[in-house]
Amino acid sequence: VAGIILQAAPRATILPIRVLNGEGVGDTDKIASAIDWAVQKGAKVINLSLGTNVSATALQSWVGYAASRGVYI
Numbered sequence: 001v002a003g004i005i006l007q008a009a010p011r012a013t014i015l016p017i018r019v020l021n022g023e024g025v026g027d028t029d030k031i032a033s034a035i036d037w038a039v040q041k042g043a044k045v046i047n048l049s050l051g052t053n054v055s056a057t058a059l060q061s062w063v064g065y066a067a068s069r070g071v072y073i
Helices: 002-008 028-040 057-068
Strands: none
Touching (some): 028 057
């Protein structure tokens, strides 16, 4: 995705944040922290390529927080 973004918007700044391990496993606390960090660093768009099979109320709250700050998820 980053390569496509840089082709379309070569002056964009990419903030790569890894929250899942090499097997694609992680927890919602790390994801929420990453969203917070990205918002604090001035991200305008956050791309999340992940999913869960459990309710993630805290994660939904952080997505709402980012949206309230004008960040697209």
